[in-house]
Amino acid sequence: MPTTTNDSNHPHGPHLNRASDSKLVHAVLEEDQLYAFKQKTHFGRREISPGLRILLWALRIYVIIMMVIVVVQILRTI
Amino acid sequence: MAEPIESMRNPPARNLPGLLVSDNTANAYTAPPESLTREDLARAKDRFAVERTRHNFRLPASWRWLRLLWLLAGPGVLVFLGENDAPSMLSYAATGSQFGIGFFLPFIVLTFAAAWVVQEMTVRLGAVTHRGHAEMIFDRFGPFWGVFSMIDLVLGNFLTLITEFIGIRAGLGFFGVPPLVAVGGALVLILAVTMTSRYWTWERILLTMALFNGLFIPVALLTHPDWGAVGHAFLTWSPLPGGLGSSNLIMMMADIGATVTPWMLFFQQGATTDKGMQPRDVNFGRWDTSIGTLLAAVFGIAAVLATVPLFTHGISAANFQGAQFAQALEPYVGRLGATLFALGLVEAGLVAAISISTSSAYAFGEVMHHAHSLNRTVKEAWPFYLVLTGSALAAGAIVLIPHAPLEFIVLIVNVIAVLAMPPALLFLLLLVNDRQVMGNRVNSLWLNIAGISVTVALITAGISYALTVVFPQLF
Structure with a gap:
């Protein structure tokens, strides 16, 4: 399970990094906002x-x- | 102490029956870290700021609300101030110079109210589906109907883009800037704003530029408008010199086309998606759209009032283009007023050129399934940026061609926008009433009545215009 190294108190928000920040991405984005999800799904x-x-x-x-x-x-x- | 990230976790994706999985991946798909893109990460950063504010209960509720509005506003203000573009401001200027204070003031407000009804639907559609408008049309109606929509969009967008550069050239021409320098400089600025590779930065720069649409307000004030006549016009919808004649109908069409156009649908839904708005942000999206509507209506009316002295002094402005309005106004509003008018025209052209070329690029990327986000780098999403910058470059180049039929394009651009709207509105109404797509966020009865009324009004305006052309003796 990836861990987050974000500093949530940083005045400009966290510094994102692919390896460590998926936790944050999944916390704040809905799954159908993710590019990979959109590539795999479509409206019929x-x-x-x-x-x-x-x-x-x-x-x-x-x-x-x-x-x-x-x-x-x-x-x-x- | 800030809220822990875990406490911000969003509810799981809504169960939208229309959303299908293309391969055998389980529906509860969770992207592994290596599949995350720069686009996801940048959007997460923006969403983090929103969620942190939403969960910051130490802030007074009113401050929290204002901070959320600041973070979530953008697409609505941009689409409306983008639509107050060069041909639109010229159309308003022509309205003031030919008809003075009267019927057209409340009429313009009515067109903006109609535009609000339409644009609110795109906010909901974007926030719920997280997909752009072109993609939704192709997905739900198939490529046959999708291609028709794209033809309308591409044709309308390209012609409108040309008119933006005509406006920029004319506005800067007032200061003696040669056309090549004016168009070249505008293109450099457009490229610089677009290449930030960050939606948030792009949006904030464009918002700052768009606020200069307000330059028409001081010009209007310099004409010392007759506020009693303005109040009378809003209360009585009169006078309308010439009645419902042919020229008035064409002016009405031009003013409608200055407010309700297909590119606005594709742009606002695309920007709402790119910004990462979610269903629970829809109310802020409505506020954003309302603020944009209000600002654009006030600035548009200011452009009408600014040219009323030409009407009062009987100066024929029927064939005025671009900077000629500024030059003609100088005796009444001074050098300062004329300068502000010309600068307003330049701003209108610049902001619209960026917004319109972005709407083309969003639509192209959605249909071709290429990456289409301003959060991508040029290297990652080069087809998206190629369409965005290529369309601007081509439009700018056409304006520089000697003897190009620019007046022809200016004449037809707003009319084409109105005529192409009914099919676009039908697709929009079908999409926002589609429970398989929208879940419980479908249109209310009142919004459907308003949306259908706007569509019928546009068709009626189009048919009336056609009748004036085919049977001119009747009008």
């Missing part, structure tokens, strides 16, 4: 219902149409 895909799919497509088409309109307006302005 959610189910996209037909209604949601239609909504997503509708908004995508909205953005495309609007971008065309922006270009039209700019061409008119120039």
Whole structure:
């Protein structure tokens, strides 16, 4: 078990060192904040219902149409 | 005597059903010391300061609260003062010069209230999942929809970055600084701030720089605003010269785009994660966001008030760019006021350039599964820093190209931001209502009503704008 050599009273907090400070890291960070944990985990895909799919497509088409309109307006302005 | 480290131990990770283990490692994963990264260690150091304060019961409760706010504030203030960027401040300046004191003052406050609703959700999402926005969209909706979001983000961010350098060039141009020196100097400063390899240091430097957004306040005061008219405007939402005509609708779009944009979602969630905020910090995240909203709204309104003399004296500022506002204001606010206005523009461009390029880098790192933390060194996370600095360098270079269509970019950047927001808001609303991701931190009914209202309002604004373009005779 690694031991900590941190000086908790240090005005700027502890001086961290990989070999000795895992105890502190595990005390103050949630496990899913650790880089190694995040590399091993992910949030799974959610189910996209037909209604949601239609909504997503509708908004995508909205953005495309609007971008065309922006270009039209700019061409008119120039 | 400080609390022993053991007493600070956090509760175990929340059981979020949506979180899956990619390999056969047990769920109760504990990283061995050799797997800890510089990123973990730096974040632990910041969290240690937070936990030490939280457990320091010798401090009066109010001091403890203030100290915690000091430690946990940052992403919210930065995102809002970052969004008070060069094109936004120019948009506010154009509003004041074309419409004076009236409808647009309360309207701008309303847009900031809408932005608060949206940004609060990103704080919760980041604090609960410890993941960035792009990563969550890719994980939960798959790469097909994720790529669309990234296209919106990358396009919007790059165009906005260009406008930041236009603002910096114009602001420094007021002092006679040549464009190459202005853009080059800004790039050196951006690189210097970014290369600290420490989130906390980066955040505090950027916060200090961002407070100079307040330079617009003394400029506004130098114009001796008619406070009675300001009060009347807030109470009555009037006058609105020209009614709901085409130019007013475009100005409304520009002011909305000056407040609610996709990069803000990716930035604040990324920064919340990088800072190491946890679910129990969410209330401080809300305060941070509220302070940022308040400061940005006050500074934005100051920019409107600063250019009201141009409206009062009938000076046409419809096609003003950058430093032309400062030059035109000089007879009314003196050399000092004009100087502060130009410096405010430079500050707005610099802070936004750093924030926006950071949001691009966070999103890129999340999607590519590269290290993406400001707590990493350049050597450890070179793709992250390459995107961050590369996008700034490319945007700066474009501004220096002779005859580049810069006015074209300035014209469309805020409008594109508004038009790209509805899909981004839909993903955000779906994520913050997803119990598999958020557990019991999902949106309340009222936040959903507010979030859906903002989305509908943005779509309505977009459609109204489209109608003015397609059927100009109707307006």
